[in-house]
Amino acid sequence: MRLVDGVGNTRKCICPYHAWTYDVSGNLIAAPHMDQTDGFDKKDIALPHVRCEQFEGWLCVSLNQNIASVGEFLAPLNKITAPYVQKDYVTIFTEPHDWDCNWKCLTENFMESYHLPVAHKVTVGAHYVVKDTSFDRRGHFEHLPISSSPNQMARRLAIRISTTIS
Numbered sequence: 001m002r003l004v005d006g007v008g009n010t011r012k013c014i015c016p017y018h019a020w021t022y023d024v025s026g027n028l029i030a031a032p033h034m035d036q037t038d039g040f041d042k043k044d045i046a047l048p049h050v051r052c053e054q055f056e057g058w059l060c061v062s063l064n065q066n067i068a069s070v071g072e073f074l075a076p077l078n079k080i081t082a083p084y085v086q087k088d089y090v091t092i093f094t095e096p097h098d099w100d101c102n103w104k105c106l107t108e109n110f111m112e113s114y115h116l117p118v119a120h121k122v123t124v125g126a127h128y129v130v131k132d133t134s135f136d137r138r139g140h141f142e143h144l145p146i147s148s149s150p151n152q153m154a155r156r157l158a159i160r161i162s163t164t165i166s
Contacts, residue, residue, distance in 0.1 A: 002016070003015070003016065010024075011023065011024060012024070012029065018031075018032070019032050020032075022046075022047055025046075026046045026047035026048070026049065027042075027043075027046050028042045028043075028045040028046060029042065030042075031045075048063060049065065050062070050063060051063070051064065051065050051067070053069060053070055053071075055069075055070040055071050055074070056081070056086040056087045057086050057087040057088070057089050058070075058086065113128060114130070116128040117130055
């Protein structure tokens with residue numbers, strides 16, 4: 001059961017199961033028939049706060065209010081990503097997809113294009129020129145200057161992916 005469909009904005013979210021209604025701050029503003037329940041007070045119930053920040057044009061969310069900001073966390077990559085001026089990116093099209101798969105496999109699949117001529121030879125692989133590919137001679141990416149555990153990186157990656165995969 002989906003909470004919402006499509007794109008746009010709203011001033012409230014209505015749960016399609018019990019019709020409880022929340023404002024955009026997460027406060028419960030309506031709960032049909034709950035006024036008949038002793039001790040029930042709408043003011044005592046709210047949705048959890050979601051930390052949301054914009055970084056280089058990307059919207060990043062976390063349920064952890066105490067985690068370092070995305071800007072702090074990714075600061076070691078600024079020198080590498082600066083030439084891409086991501087904050088100036090514009091959306092040229094959108095295409096929703098539902099992926100019935102493990103998000104980690106999906107993410108890794110999109111992190112490299114070397115597989116395109118083989119795995120996708122009749123579609124995008126037909127247009128991919130392998131000889132134009134450069135490979136990092138340093139091997140796998142432990143050389144990136146990020147001092148965090150794999151779990152911290154996975155949480156950040158999960159947050160990023162959850163904002164792009166519907």
